[in-house]
Amino acid sequence: MPRSRTVARVVTAVTVAGGVAIGGVLMAPSSDASLTAKPGTDAVQRSVDQLVSVDRFPGALASVRQADGRVRNYTAGVADLRTRATMPVDARVRLASNTKMFTATVVLQLVGEDKVRLDEPVETYLPGLVRGDGIDGREITVRQLLQQTSGLQDYDEELFADFVNALHTYVEPHDLLRIAFARKPDSRPGEKFAYSNTNYILAGLIVQKVTGRPVGEQITKRIIEPLGLRHTYWPAEGELTIRGAHPHGYFPAADGGAPADITESEPSGGWAAGALVGPPSDVNTFLTGLLGGKLLKPAQLAEMKKTVDAPGFDTVGGSRYGLGLATFKLSCGGFAWTHGGVAPGYVTYVGIAPSGRAATIGVNSMITDVSAAQHLDRSLDTALCR
Numbered sequence: 001m002p003r004s005r006t007v008a009r010v011v012t013a014v015t016v017a018g019g020v021a022i023g024g025v026l027m028a029p030s031s032d033a034s035l036t037a038k039p040g041t042d043a044v045q046r047s048v049d050q051l052v053s054v055d056r057f058p059g060a061l062a063s064v065r066q067a068d069g070r071v072r073n074y075t076a077g078v079a080d081l082r083t084r085a086t087m088p089v090d091a092r093v094r095l096a097s098n099t100k101m102f103t104a105t106v107v108l109q110l111v112g113e114d115k116v117r118l119d120e121p122v123e124t125y126l127p128g129l130v131r132g133d134g135i136d137g138r139e140i141t142v143r144q145l146l147q148q149t150s151g152l153q154d155y156d157e158e159l160f161a162d163f164v165n166a167l168h169t170y171v172e173p174h175d176l177l178r179i180a181f182a183r184k185p186d187s188r189p190g191e192k193f194a195y196s197n198t199n200y201i202l203a204g205l206i207v208q209k210v211t212g213r214p215v216g217e218q219i220t221k222r223i224i225e226p227l228g229l230r231h232t233y234w235p236a237e238g239e240l241t242i243r244g245a246h247p248h249g250y251f252p253a254a255d256g257g258a259p260a261d262i263t264e265s266e267p268s269g270g271w272a273a274g275a276l277v278g279p280p281s282d283v284n285t286f287l288t289g290l291l292g293g294k295l296l297k298p299a300q301l302a303e304m305k306k307t308v309d310a311p312g313f314d315t316v317g318g319s320r321y322g323l324g325l326a327t328f329k330l331s332c333g334g335f336a337w338t339h340g341g342v343a344p345g346y347v348t349y350v351g352i353a354p355s356g357r358a359a360t361i362g363v364n365s366m367i368t369d370v371s372a373a374q375h376l377d378r379s380l381d382t383a384l385c386r
Contacts, residue, residue, distance in 0.1 A: 043386045045074050047379040048361070052077035055372040057363040058259070059087040059247050063280035064383050065288060067356030071281055079247035079364065081259065088245040090279045092231060093362045094267070096341025098283060098350055099276040100200050102219045104146045104324025105290060106207050108300040109222055115210050118143040118303060118323075125206045132181035140189045142206065145199040146323035147308060151185035154196040159269050163251075167265040167344055170238060173201050176269070193310045193321055197273040204272025215272050227289045232278030240264040242277055247364040249345015259365060265344040274341060280348070280360035287352040291337060305337075314340070315374045316381075328377075332385035342366065349380045359383035 044064060051060040059077030066072075075087040110116040122130050122145065123137040130137025135152065144150040155176045160166045180198040187194055204215040211218055216234030224232050231244065241264055250259035267275040289295055296304065307320035307327060320327045328338035328351050336351035347367055352358040361379045 044072075044359075044379075044383050045076075047375075047382045048074045048076045051361075051363055051372075051375060051379060055363075055375050057365050057372070058250055060361070060363045061087050061089070061091060061093075061247070061280060062359065062361045062379070062383060063090055063284055065281065065284040065358045071284070073281065081248070081250065081261075087247055087364075090231075090281045092242055092244050092246040092277055092279050093348060093364070094242070094249065094265075094274075094341070094343035094346045095232075095276040095278055095283065095348055096270060096274045096343035096346065097197075098339050098341040098348060099270065099272065099274045101286070101290070101324045101339050102223055102276060103200050103203050103207070103215065103272045104304065105295050106215070106218050106222055107142065107146060107203055108296050108304055108323065110207065110210055111303070112297045112300045116142060116206065118146075122202060122206070125209050126202065129177070129205070130181070130202065132184075134185045135181055142203075143303075143323065144189050145203050145206075148193050148195050148199055148310070148321055149190050149308060150196070150199050151187040151189050151191060151194060152196050152198045152202075153180050153183040153186055155179035155198055155201075156269070166269065167262055168240065170266055171268050173205060173271050176201050176271070193308050195310075195313070195321075197270070200273035201271055207272070216275070219276070223286065223295060227285055227294065229278060229282040229285060232276060232282040232286075235267045235275055235277060237268075238266075240266060249343075250365040251345065252365060252368050262345045267343075270343065274343060280350075280362055283348070283350050283360040284352075284358035287337070287350065287358045288356070291352055292356075314338075315370065315377050328380070330385055331381050336380075336384050338380070347376065349376050351380055351384055353384040357384055 048060045048062050051057050058081050059079055062074040064072050073090045075089055077087055079085050079087045107116060111118055119141050121138050122140045140150045158179050207215045207218055220234055248261050248263045251262045252259050304323040304325055307322040310319045310321035310326055313319035313326050314328060316329050318329050325337050326339055327335040329335050334354050336353045338351035340349045346364055348360060348362040350360045359380060361376060367373050
């Protein structure tokens with residue numbers, strides 16, 4: 001979900017489920033040999049430390065990739081509130097809506113292969129599927145799905161109305177569409193930006209219909225393997241845990257009690273809009289490869305960068321949204337390409353600056369106030385500008 005909606009959604013969920021105890025898995029220390037900064041040594045480390053000391057996230061981690069390929073990783077706080085185990089370096093987290101960048105890339109690869117057309121109606125690829133009160137797949141284009149301008153409503157409010165139950169309930173993509181299509185559109189197709197996970201569920205179904213293969217497999221073969229993202233993966237069906245070294249993910253308690261451990265959760269509610277798992281450094285490698293032209297032909301990358309106003313996407317303001325990519329205004333001038341993701345127990349902010357520097361910041365709890373969201377934006381800005 002976009003950064004502007006994170007706080008309201010989580011505060012509502014906390015009110016419903018605060019203080020509920022949910023089991024987790026103990027993490028092993030990371031064996032990553034990358035350089036790790038000592039606390040207080042530079043501005044990025046200080047910003048990560050403040051996410052723990054000021055915003056009270058249990059832990060935080062970050063990875064910064066320079067244009068020349070040098071990587072520096074950062075950690076602060078703990079991975080496990082029970083054992084106080086320190087945050088593993090470059091650990092795996094749920095990447096949530098950052099998955100949309102991957103899904104959009106696969107769709108655009110299919111465009112480059114003349115298998116999909118951006119301005120073709122969704123009906124061409126998913127005949128008879130997109131129907132409802134005011135909803136007609138003959139009037140919505142593939143571009144509008146990727147650009148978040150279809151007007152289709154999101155399904156996540158209803159899906160997570162019973163937050164605790166949703167953590168362990170498997171859902172099919174068509175279940176998510178039934179929820180979304182029961183609601184009238186937010187706007188007419190092409191009228192305005194309105195962020196909705198529903199758009200990317202449909203994009204994933206288009207990938208599957210056109211290729212005849214699962215969208216997770218296509219993301220793996222077309223992006224993860226060619227770029228050598230060794231620690232990023234599409235979860236198997238019904239896989240609730242996170243593989244390898246990773247922090248526990250937490251849900252803030254409403255009454256000031258102990259946060260609930262929600263590390264184990266069902267990723268199917270995100271699917272092509274939010275299922276991927278991986279470490280910060282892999283996200284940076286993806287961003288570098290994508291913007292560097294390793295994944296898309298020039299014409300399709302240019303289409304990806306065509307943006308519309310995206311009010312409220314982040315706390316900085318002035319954001320625009322392309323085809324699975326958004327802009328993020330930098331304090332050092334210009335803008336970065338970005339997205340971001342919020343999953344049960346994890347938040348990640350990502351970006352790549354004009355200089356070619358890429359950064360990913362992650363925390364292992366959910367956001368409950370605007371200042372924390374602002375500080376995450378500021379931390380990303382620090383990593384990209386300094």
